[in-house]
Amino acid sequence: MNEGLVVLVRGVIGFFTLLIFARILGKQQISQLDFFDYILGITIGSIAATLTTDLSSRAWPHWVGLFTWAALGYLMEIVTNKWVFMGKYIDGEPTIVIMNGKIMEDALRKMKFRAADLLQMLRNKDIFDLNQVEYAIIEPNGQLSVLKKSEYEPITLKDMKKKVQQAAISTELIYNGVIFHQNLKELGKDERWLMKELKKYNIKRPSEVFLATLDDNGTFYVDKYKDDLKKIKDIGDYKGPY
CATH class of the missing domain: 1.20.1270 (Substrate Binding Domain Of Dnak; Chain:A; Domain 2)
Structure with missing residues (x-):
């Protein structure tokens, strides 16, 4: 007691x-x-x-x-x-992981993130196609903030007369330079078709590709290791007194 x-x-x-x-x-x-x-x-x-x-x-x-x-x-x-x-x-600072639709591989690697983690976080934001993303930012609390490209913003009454393409889920075809042949087969594609698509982006070898996806609407997305971005944007609040 x-x-x-x-x-x-x-x-x-x-x-x-x-x-x-x-x-x-x-x-x-x-x-x-x-x-x-x-x-x-x-x-x-x-x-x-x-x-x-x-x-x-x-x-x-x-x-x-x-x-x-x-x-x-x-x-x-x-x-x-x-x-x-x-x-x-x-507290840390926000980190851009997608800029102008291109994945920042170095930023992902520094934060110990995989492409699969990023794709999951995008799906949680109802984004299944990387082509829709202008910017994606990992906040200090680990949450993902996304700015869509203008053409993928929510439809207004003014836009109601426009024909909207049905949403689709993307399937990984290349990750870290490795081709997923099984995924290609399930989509009814082959390596010859994939190489033809890559040539449109001046890509000669799969090893140049960090991530490539294809959705059910036939929309192809590819991100190279070398994104050729002239300037990487830094959104850190303050650099410090140095």
Whole structure:
């Protein structure tokens, strides 16, 4: 009975302590949940659980640990708000992964992303054809933001008279320079047809291709390792005092 009462009292203390810390830390824990915030939230919750149920030790060391983690999290928020360039290193910055319809392979590799991961995130945005994408940006919290090409923006009443092509799902034909012969066969195509399509883009060998897809409407998309972009856009907020 005494142990139950102790757990109850500790639970009440831990609950209201977390409530106060959550109000101090603000809504960023929910609205902008990046990896650091995720770990911070888990750690604070774990310490609060230990504070409540670990009767083999005193409560105050756990409470000190809880206060320390919450205080450091609050300090990091102050630092990133006051010195913008510090947010680049603490919170991270947005990264362009598709520019002018071309995949930025180096950016994907740096972020440990695969083309399959990018395609999945695009599908979550209801985009099944890479030809529709003007820009795609991985935000610091890991979410994908997409700017479609103008011709693929939602139809307005003014556009209702125009004939709209039925949406289709794309199938990978080449990835990392490797031809997927099985996918070609399922689409009723062969390697000769594929090489003919690649020649239209001045591509002589599949090894030059990072990703090539074909949808059910016959729309072909290809992204080369060398995208020939004159200038890579950087959308980082602040470069820092250097």
